Amino acid sequence: MSSQLGFFAVSVPPPTGRIVRPQVVAKNDEVAICSDEEAMARHLEATGNYRILRKLQPRRIVGRPRPEFRRHGVILDTETTGLNYRFDEIIEIGAIAFTFNDAGAIGDVTGVYGGLQQPTIPIPPDITRLRIYAENSPFDMKDHLKARGYRWSDGSDGRPKSWWIELPEEKLEEELHFLRTEIYRWDADPPVKYLTALDRFWVA
Structure with a gap:
């Protein structure tokens, strides 16, 4: 991160x-x-x-935090290969250091860290997901896509400018059937990007 x-x-x-x-x-x-x-x-x-x-x-990272915010805190975020602490491994750590006062008001951000680690075990299939992009879908179908959980990407982050949804791999055929029969009304072939946990939570 x-x-x-x-x-x-x-x-x-x-x-x-x-x-x-x-x-x-x-x-x-x-x-x-x-x-x-x-x-x-x-x-x-x-x-x-x-x-x-x-x-x-x-927020801008500062070298000299304001003195009225004299307490220090860290927000820590981790991504792992699973929930079993005996066997699963951490594959990503993100941290934000900040200051705050006695009333709990946030002061300044003093540092940001993000790191990735290649796991020694395969990433389990149950946390491997994919993204489907409904490119060139009809405009009047946007409410149907939103109701199904699709979100809009304006293309500013490098992704296609289109509606998209993230799903488990086993839902792919079901979702393609929905798009072809309910949205496009023809045998369309929308782009599909396969993701791992490393892909999903990576911030460039």
Whole structure:
């Protein structure tokens, strides 16, 4: 793990009594919307019809933490080949060091560590999974995909720009049948990527 993975989510305060509405101005016979994205998000939330997800920003790692946060903590995350401590092995460790105060408020991130280890035993098949990408699926089928557990990838992380789902290998044929009969309505061959635990939890 080489990023903070959103451990320090900053809560978004509820909208105040005064609703800031996005400004609409005319420019060169075109309509331009004010670039204040947070104001637009709060306006949508205030209607009661929307819930807005905000991208979490990693905190900067500091060399000199603020003195008012004098306590130190570490968040430790591990991935293993299984749950039996006698036989299974750790294959990944991630850690975030941070400071906090007596009230429990998070202060600064002081260090991040991520490491992988090749296990001496094969990774069990039950933790080997695969990803199916429903590329070029019809737009009007998006609600059906969401209801089945598919998530959207915008392509910014190197994955295909499409809906995708992660499944156990034994569910592959069942899922392909669903896509071909319910979504594409033809004998499509969507991309399938086989994953191991190392692949799934690796952060570039």
